[in-house]
Amino acid sequence: MSDTAVILFNLGGPTAPDTVKPFLFNLFNDRAIIGAPQPVRWLLARLIAGRRAPVAQDIYAHLGGKSPIHEETDAQAAALEAVLRDRLGPASAPSVHVVMRYWGRRAEAVARDLAQRGVRRTVLLPLYPQFSTTTSASSVREWNGAAASAGLGPAAGGICCYPVNAGFIAAMADRIAETLAGHDGDPPRILFSAHGLPEKVIAAGDPYRWQVERTAAALVEALGDAAADSANCYQSRVGPLKWIGPSTADEIRRAGAAGKPVLVAPIAFVSEHSETLVELDIEYRKVAEDAGVPAYLRAPAVGTHPAFIAGLADMVQTVLARGGLEAESGGRLCPADRTGCPLAAGEA
């Protein structure tokens, strides 16, 4: 068995109704989410989790009391592991593991488990195509601490972001095209919807919005005429701060006023969870109805789309190659007939 492990990061979510509150507490107790120092953050997290829990429990009640993110992410991990095994052979293919930031398989337990299994090399791959200090950075920071405590040592490498990864874009474009194919009538306006963030986070230098815009632009290019009418917008606003916009709800209302059908495509989530299944499919669909939108379509998240999984595998292989020898120039330097180059056969 390979001594290399790939770590996929995501938020996690409640696994039962009585885990909604501790999930929310963990979320708001993250200094990447609430900047206040301890013990203020702890107190605030208790307060907000207590206040938000009934609302969130109501949301998760629509999903059987739990978030599907765990099953969805496990399926992605299994698909990625299978592709890597096909490509690299069973002996050298890395195993793939899921670490959830706020609930489910947590960093500490996974790190301890991997150390016991004799894992020597880890590759970090957040399931957030667009980097944010509030998501990817928070996950990687927690993991690095847990890995050090478990004696795992620093990661061999990782990918911070892949907003225009060819596989991700192809998969998302395909999800949108499939959804369009099932629609009769006027071509809809495509709303590329990403989770929002407070404006002050972006003002402090967070690259998330810039990267989300790159994703939307890449999709516009990939979709061609089908995306002739499109907009980038942000969903899921909570709290009293001013968030980045335009909001997805406002964009839906604007389409309603123009009599345009809409197709909402979640471009910053790679699996289904409450933000897609409840917010987009129930709440925003209601907004669309109220606004007189003639048709409301929603593209699925990329999930285990083969192109997306292949794109993840490509990045893992890139990091594994970079973790070995490389020419000063980064990639391969020698001409193709110099087969003795250590990068020729991926042996490095």
Added chain:
Amino acid sequence: MSDTAVILFNLGGPTAPDTVKPFLFNLFNDRAIIGAPQPVRWLLARLIAGRRAPVAQDIYAHLGGKSPIHEETDAQAAALEAVLRDRLGPASAPSVHVVMRYWGRRAEAVARDLAQRGVRRTVLLPLYPQFSTTTSASSVREWNGAAASAGLGPAAGGICCYPVNAGFIAAMADRIAETLAGHDGDPPRILFSAHGLPEKVIAAGDPYRWQVERTAAALVEALGDAAADSANCYQSRVGPLKWIGPSTADEIRRAGAAGKPVLVAPIAFVSEHSETLVELDIEYRKVAEDAGVPAYLRAPAVGTHPAFIAGLADMVQTVLARGGLEAESGGRLCPADRTGCPLAAGEA
């Protein structure tokens, strides 16, 4: 103290007259040097080492019975460690260690020592600017085995080759310019001399010759008019096989026939050892005299030239940065004002 260590690789050499034979045995018992399987290789190595030892002992007698490569390489390691400490601060600067392939500080002892000191991350940096299966690959292969046995785990990364590294080229050009500055009379023909290899090694795909030619071309460009008359050639041939050419001795004779002074620049050794101090300074100087070469100059190896050490430090920092997070594109993806990008402050 940092848990990161840089490993510099070189050949090593005899440390006393009675170590000449075991040094030669280790050299010829390397399957990268003699391809025969064991136990044939072991027997051949014993035979060749026994036969070559008297000749080699005579060579090393000119150097006080030992190779200066250990002191020269230790000085490079100390200089690199100092530059990294200046750049990164004492807490996060890696320590720098020397591993010799055939004699001196060997991989096994160094790996065990680093594991005991709690080193968690290693960066591999062969002191061979041009990659060869017979040098860099052999050193790295031995190291990887030793590191695994010692429980060190795989390296965080390494540089296989840097034939046109800006610091290396600047340092070597400077060494040549200094040597030219001490010369009166006709401008010499510059002979860029590299250690040769059997032609069959190159035919099998070894990139060494291609990389040596890149180094020579970069030096011609850096030296401008001073290198208007120059040639690339190969020294140190031993054994019955046909080696790559032209040979440095033939190039010296060709210059003698043309009445041209020569300057020999060792471009594939970065420190002084028997190939420079005995072969170039004594044997080939005699060839030059016999051939009627009007002046025979020899540029020193780069040694601890500040530009060379700075170039090594640049590469170490590149590998350390790549060992952390990176964008799918390899380098930084986000615009400069996105200071929350994990690569913005080198925090990754």
